[in-house]
Amino acid sequence: MKILIVEDEIRMAQALCEILKLEKYEVDHCDNGFDGLRAINSGIYDAVILDVMLPLKNGYDVIREARHNGIKTPVLMLTAKSELDDKVKGLDYGADDYLTKPFMTKELLARIRALLRRNANVSDETIAFGDVVLDKNTAMLSCKQTGREIRLSEKEYRLMEYLILNGGQILSREQLALKIWGYDSEAEYNNVEVYMSFARKKLTFVGAKTEIKAVRGLGYELRHGDSNV
Ligand code: CA
Numbered sequence: 001m002k003i004l005i006v007e008d009e010i011r012m013a014q015a016l017c018e019i020l021k022l023e024k025y026e027v028d029h030c031d032n033g034f035d036g037l038r039a040i041n042s043g044i045y046d047a048v049i050l051d052v053m054l055p056l057k058n059g060y061d062v063i064r065e066a067r068h069n070g071i072k073t074p075v076l077m078l079t080a081k082s083e084l085d086d087k088v089k090g091l092d093y094g095a096d097d098y099l100t101k102p103f104m105t106k107e108l109l110a111r112i113r114a115l116l117r118r119n120a121n122v123s124d125e126t127i128a129f130g131d132v133v134l135d136k137n138t139a140m141l142s143c144k145q146t147g148r149e150i151r152l153s154e155k156e157y158r159l160m161e162y163l164i165l166n167g168g169q170i171l172s173r174e175q176l177a178l179k180i181w182g183y184d185s186e187a188e189y190n191n192v193e194v195y196m197s198f199a200r201k202k203l204t205f206v207g208a209k210t211e212i213k214a215v216r217g218l219g220y221e222l223r224h225g226d227s228n229v
Contacts, residue, residue: 001116001161002026002179004045006036006062007078008054012101016049019105020112033057040066040073044179046165047115048075050095052086060093067094074115078103129167130210130224132203134160146207155180156202159195163212163222172219196220 003025007013013029020027028045030036033054040048040062052059063075077090077098087098096118097111126133131144139157142149152160158180162171173192180195200212209225 001046002028002044003112004036004039004048005029006031006033006039006048006054006059007051008032009051012051016108019108023109025112031055033059033062037062037065040071040075041069042178043071043073043171043175044162045073047112048073049112050075050077052077052079052090060089063090063095064093074118076111076115127161127164129164129222130208132164132206132208132210134164136161141202141206143206143208145209148206150202150205152202153198155195156198159199160202163199163220167210167222168224170215170218170221176220 003020005013005016005020005027007016007029008031010031013031017027017029028039030039034056036048036050036054037057039045050059050062054062057065059077059079063077066073066075074096075094077095078101079086079090079098080101087100090098096115099108099111125137126135128134128144133142133144134140134152134157135142139152139154140149141152141160159176162176162179176192181191196212196214203211211223211225213221213223215221
């Protein structure tokens, strides 16, 4: 699970990064609204923690523009203000939840887990789409109908997790490469196709009807097996 923090107060940002990394989330950080919006628009994050008062572009504008761009990533807004108006404004612009500073670590983590669950069919142990289930602890991919299962390699796991969390949506090769290999990986770009074929073989192996469809010129999509009948 990849989480983006958009926060300009360095100490707060560092604390958030540390807390989330301890919980085994992958974390990226932007310290202004302009970079934050660009990162959110990449579509590679599973959740975003967004401060309101930010340089270059405030949090309200960031969330409003991201939603306008069709980005559905769950967003938790952090606000130093406790006035009701500000909370309502954030939610009106498309935030999923808000937390008022200062907050307890436990509360933050609970809100993040709730956001991630809202995003997909996610429990603490598994995520699922169609007839496939991915175990987050063991990296086992299984099919609900056949009961067959197979273990995924680290990168296969990341790919399958991303596909499942965005099931039914088209993901571009750029998004997939960024998500799985990160930002400094030009050389890995063509590997997306290779890993797609690995992932398809594993879906076939477990007997899943859920399948990875290539959408010409756009990217890939995880689909229910019966959606193309
Ligand atoms: Ca701030």
